[in-house]
Structure formats: C-alpha cells, structure tokens
Amino acid sequence: MTSAALHISNLCYQYGERLALDKLNVDIAEGEFFGLLGPNGAGKTTLMSLLTRLLKPASGEINVFNYSLNTHGNQAMRQIGVVFQQSTLDLDLSVSQNLEYHGALHGLSPKEVSARIQQELARFELGDRQHDRVRDLNGGHRRRVELARALLHRPKLLLLDEASSGLDIDSRANLNAHVRTLCKTEGIAALWTTHLIEELHDQDNILILNKGKCLAQGEAKTLQEQHKAKDLPALFSQLTRSVV
Amino acid sequence: MTISAYYYCFVGILKREMTRFLQQRSRFFSSLVRPLLWLAVFAAGFRSALGIAIIPPYETYISYEVYIAPGLIGIILLFNGMQSSLSMVYDREVGSMRVLLTSPIPRAYLLICKLLATSLVSLFQVYAFIAIARLFDITPPLMGYVYLLPAALLPALMLSALGLFLSSVIRQLENFAGVMNFIVFPMFFLSSALYPLWKMRESNEIIYQICALNPFTHGIELIRFALYGQFNLQAFSVCIATTLVFLALAIFGYDPKHGLLKRKAGGD
Structure with a gap:
C-alpha cells in the first residue's frame, strides 16, 4: 500500500x-x-x-x-522540492553557487552539498556549466538548473x-x-x-x-x-x- | 534539524551576501566615496563655520573631521541597511526570495541570519573607511578600532532590521525614492552625525528633541564613545530595543498570515 x-x-x-x-x-x-x-x-x-x-x-x-x-x-x-513558474535563480551567481545556497538553506553540510551538486548536474548534463553565471544560460538550461536544485535535498x-x-x-x-x-x-x-x-x-x-x-x-x-x-x-x- | 544544520544555513546566507557584495565592486566603492566626500569636502567647508566644544567622549578640542567620523560610519551603515532592503525587494520582485522563504528552517531564524550577514558585510566597509580616514588625521586610540567592532555591529543590525522591515512593507522597487526622502535623509540630518546635539538645541528645541529621539543618533553615539574606549549605556539600550522592535516587525511582515506576502501574492 x-x-x-x-x-x-x-x-x-x-x-x-x-x-x-x-x-x-x-x-x-x-x-x-x-x-x-x-x-x-x-x-x-x-x-x-x-x-x-x-x-x-x-x-x-x-x-x-x-x-x-x-x-x-x-x-x-x-x-518538498519546488520549481516555480517565475525563475527563482540568482542571475549573478554561478550555477553551483545557486545550488550551494539552496543546500545551505536546507541545512546540508558543504561537503554533502558539493557531492550532490556533482550528481545532480551530471544527471541534467550540466556538469560543464557549473561555473557559468546563470545569467549566461538559456531558458532551457535555467529550467534544468532549477529542477536540479529542487532535487538537491532529495x-x-x-x-x-x-x-x-x-x-x-x-x-x-x-x-x-x-x-x-x-x-x-x-x-x-x-x-x-x-x-x-x-x-x-x-x-x-x-x-x-x-x-x-x-x-x-x-x-x-x-x-x-x-x-x-x-x-x-x-x-x-x-x-x-x-x-x- | 540539528544545530549544525542551522550553522550551515547561516554560513550559506553569509557566503551569498559576501559573494554578491564582492561581485558588486561599484557598490563597495560608492559606499566609500559617499562618506569620504563628506569628510574631504563638506567637513573642510564646515570646519571654520562650526566650533566644537569639549564634549564627551573627547577630552580636548577636536577638529570637525574627527567629530563627523562616527556619523560618516553611521551613513555607511544606514545606506547599507537600505541597500539590503532594496535587494530584498528586488529579490522578491524577481522571485529569488522564494528560495529563502520555502526553506524548512524557521523563517524567523532565516531573517535573523540575513540580518547578521548584511551587518557583517557592512563592517568591511566601515573598517575600509576608518583606515582611509587616518589620512585625514582621524586617529582614534588603537583599542578604539577593537571596540568599534561590536559598537558598529549593533547599529548595523538596527539599521538592517529597519531595512528588513521596510522590505516587508514596500510593494515595489519604485517606492524606494520615498524611503530615501522620508526615512534615510531625515534620519541622517536629524541626528548627531553632523552637529552635536547641544548646537541643535541652541537653535531649535523641537528639532533637538527629535534628534535625541532618533535611534540613529544613538547608533552614532555608541560608535563615537567606543572609538575612544568608552561605553554609552543609553545609546546601547536604545539600539538594542530598536533592533528588537524592527526585527519583530520584519518577522511579522514576512509571516504569510499577516504581512505583505499575503497582500502581494498573485491571483492565479
């Protein structure tokens, strides 16, 4: 059941x-x-x-x-993991910085966050974009980052x-x-x-x-x-x- | 949630504030240029117009530059508090505030972390300013630089709490011009930042009373006394009380039951 x-x-x-x-x-x-x-x-x-x-x-x-x-x-x-209608990423931070911030807000240790970021970015084929500023990503990539972020705290x-x-x-x-x-x-x-x-x-x-x-x-x-x-x-x- | 989870949360918020601050170099320089202009230009003009009597905590006659230095530290903290408020309103407009508000960590704790992080960022600017101010013969005793840390932190918290509260009631970024006109400038000019209160009293008793009630005056006096190794209990008490009031109002404002979030939410 x-x-x-x-x-x-x-x-x-x-x-x-x-x-x-x-x-x-x-x-x-x-x-x-x-x-x-x-x-x-x-x-x-x-x-x-x-x-x-x-x-x-x-x-x-x-x-x-x-x-x-x-x-x-x-x-x-x-x-709960959330992806809002309006993008909630910080455009001036990099992909990994956005994810680190989210991990911290869920009380995860930096070590744990770092490992999970690698996993999630690999899952969404964003590994090579982790140091890029979100501002430089296209709409599709930003959405994938938001989904990766929503999944970060499992x-x-x-x-x-x-x-x-x-x-x-x-x-x-x-x-x-x-x-x-x-x-x-x-x-x-x-x-x-x-x-x-x-x-x-x-x-x-x-x-x-x-x-x-x-x-x-x-x-x-x-x-x-x-x-x-x-x-x-x-x-x-x-x-x-x-x-x- | 464990204690370490709360710690990681604070570190994460502080790191984000620091990263954003370091990325916005123009913000750092403009925050220094503003008080340095006052020091180099305004103070030079006023030095001859205003005589400063011996008033606590000073033990001798001082130059006008020495007198306004704590007020200029105050202006850094005041503008930083408003800057953080502005960025909170911006975060809410662009949506990134939701990341903070949907955290499983209690909202009041998140707001306190945000407050502390913003205040700590302000202190970097304060120390950069006071280091440059030595070129203008503003040389408090060495221990004054140590006492300055907690003494500037408290007004920084107070002004950031004010900013946080304002961000919970301001609907749009456009309303910030009103904040500058009706809060920042009156707070600064109706304080002991530029003139000692006794001088104000000589010219107008009502304005003196307003200045004496202004919590920003007490923030400046706390810094002024600390720079010369003294503790101003009255200023300390007013700053603590004001910080708690503004923080409580901000927490109330960010409560989905009462505050702006309820009024601001869309109708879809």
Whole structure:
C-alpha cells in the first residue's frame, strides 16, 4: 500500500472578497505524476503558494507524507522540492553557487552539498556549466538548473508550477519526460501544474481547475469517457467553456 | 534539524551576501566615496563655520573631521541597511526570495541570519573607511578600532532590521525614492552625525528633541564613545530595543498570515 505524498482536504483561500480556491481536495500517491490543469487565473499559483507556505490557508488541511503543513511545516517542507513558474535563480551567481545556497538553506553540510551538486548536474548534463553565471544560460538550461536544485535535498514530492512556461517545444518535452522518469525510477511524486494540455497523458491522474473550483478529477482517460469527450482538449474546453 | 544544520544555513546566507557584495565592486566603492566626500569636502567647508566644544567622549578640542567620523560610519551603515532592503525587494520582485522563504528552517531564524550577514558585510566597509580616514588625521586610540567592532555591529543590525522591515512593507522597487526622502535623509540630518546635539538645541528645541529621539543618533553615539574606549549605556539600550522592535516587525511582515506576502501574492 502506498502512502499519500500529498493530501489536501477542503482547502480554501480568498483574496479579500474574491474566492481563489474553493474546497479543494487532492490526493497524490508516492511515485505518481499528477497533472493540475487550468486556464490562467484558475488558482494554480495560489495553490502552489499555499503548498510552499508563502500563503496561509483560510481553511482546510494540507498534509505532506502525513506531516501537516500547519503544525509540522518545517518537516513537511523538507519533503518538498519546488520549481516555480517565475525563475527563482540568482542571475549573478554561478550555477553551483545557486545550488550551494539552496543546500545551505536546507541545512546540508558543504561537503554533502558539493557531492550532490556533482550528481545532480551530471544527471541534467550540466556538469560543464557549473561555473557559468546563470545569467549566461538559456531558458532551457535555467529550467534544468532549477529542477536540479529542487532535487538537491532529495525531496519525495516535487511541485512544478508551470515549469515549462517560456521553453521551446523540445525543451518542454524534455523537462516533462525528465520529471516522469523521476517518478518512475525514484518514486518521487510530482504535482505538475500547467495550462498546456499536451503536457498531460491519458493515463495521468488530473484535476481540472477553473476560478478556484475543481471541475473534474480522476484519470484523464476515464474523465474523457465520463464526459463523452473525444480527447483531453475537448474535455478541457467542455468543462471550462473556453477556446482551446 | 540539528544545530549544525542551522550553522550551515547561516554560513550559506553569509557566503551569498559576501559573494554578491564582492561581485558588486561599484557598490563597495560608492559606499566609500559617499562618506569620504563628506569628510574631504563638506567637513573642510564646515570646519571654520562650526566650533566644537569639549564634549564627551573627547577630552580636548577636536577638529570637525574627527567629530563627523562616527556619523560618516553611521551613513555607511544606514545606506547599507537600505541597500539590503532594496535587494530584498528586488529579490522578491524577481522571485529569488522564494528560495529563502520555502526553506524548512524557521523563517524567523532565516531573517535573523540575513540580518547578521548584511551587518557583517557592512563592517568591511566601515573598517575600509576608518583606515582611509587616518589620512585625514582621524586617529582614534588603537583599542578604539577593537571596540568599534561590536559598537558598529549593533547599529548595523538596527539599521538592517529597519531595512528588513521596510522590505516587508514596500510593494515595489519604485517606492524606494520615498524611503530615501522620508526615512534615510531625515534620519541622517536629524541626528548627531553632523552637529552635536547641544548646537541643535541652541537653535531649535523641537528639532533637538527629535534628534535625541532618533535611534540613529544613538547608533552614532555608541560608535563615537567606543572609538575612544568608552561605553554609552543609553545609546546601547536604545539600539538594542530598536533592533528588537524592527526585527519583530520584519518577522511579522514576512509571516504569510499577516504581512505583505499575503497582500502581494498573485491571483492565479
């Protein structure tokens, strides 16, 4: 039996009078690649901010590997690796300096960090760029550095907030494939938020979010059958009533 | 988390601040040019206009350059505090602040580390300035240079805490012009940096009272006394209390339940 990597129940958040998330429920198992699909303004980034403690929920519960984010936030955060929509790398530092800083913020010793940096950079074929300033890297490489950084402290849950935005088609596909491989080979759970339908597969468990509300949740293929949609874009369009 | 994890965290934050500081050489030179200009140009002009009586901690008549040296150390610390605030706002705008805020280490500890790291970087500039100031006959006793270390560290912490607090309430980089006009300049000019308080009192009692209440005045006096081997308890107490207040406000400001993060977060 697999334990829940992420369990969200009745999560609500509002900006003033505007409800940004309304009673959201999500369960992600270990090793699962979970897709959160929603148009701009759906509440995806708000959810990410709540999952990373940048915001505090109005109500509801978030548990990461049975650690409540509310009562055991620091233990929960140790299990999480994050890639934000907006790049969070320090452009003036080198690739390895950015990773060293992240390692220090997770309380890792310099020796341990140094060894892990070599491993992660080798995994993402960035070994020869470690002394380059991030400013000198292209968008695809920067994203790979962010993913390497997110994995540095060996998290069991990866949160990726529109991580492929701004990348070309090949880089996007590569990043998506990398994350799927991590789920399969290392048992890492991933929450992949996107508004790009082609990044999700029929076998993926997905949640379609619009204006803070969950419109549908389950295996993408099953949802298509339930709603008599010919494919995922048609399902998304049907549920959100937006042009795809 | 073990104690060593907290230590590695502090070292990591300090290393990042140092690396960024060393990369920005222009920042280092401009932080030195500002007080040196005051010393070389402003002080030369004011020397004849202002007579300085014998006031503690000085035991003899002193030149105006000697009088304003602690104030110019203060200006280095003040501008550094604001610089760190500016860089925090910039980090938040470009997103790199999230790396700090999503650490599993308690946020209050991270902010204290950031505060300490910024303050230690300021001390490098202070010692560079005081070394060059010897060329202007500013030669405190040798032990003064030793006492200067803790005495300058405390106002550095106080001003960095102010900067940290400001960064938690300032929405955009553009608002920094307001900080310069409404905080930095009044703090500097309404202090004992350029003129002794008794002179201020002779001309205007209200302005004197404001200067006496200004925590920056106490930071400067703490440095002034330390440079001549003396301890100013009142200045020390005011600096400690002000640091704690600003730090508490900054921690409150960076709490996702209350502060700017809540107001600033996007709506997606």
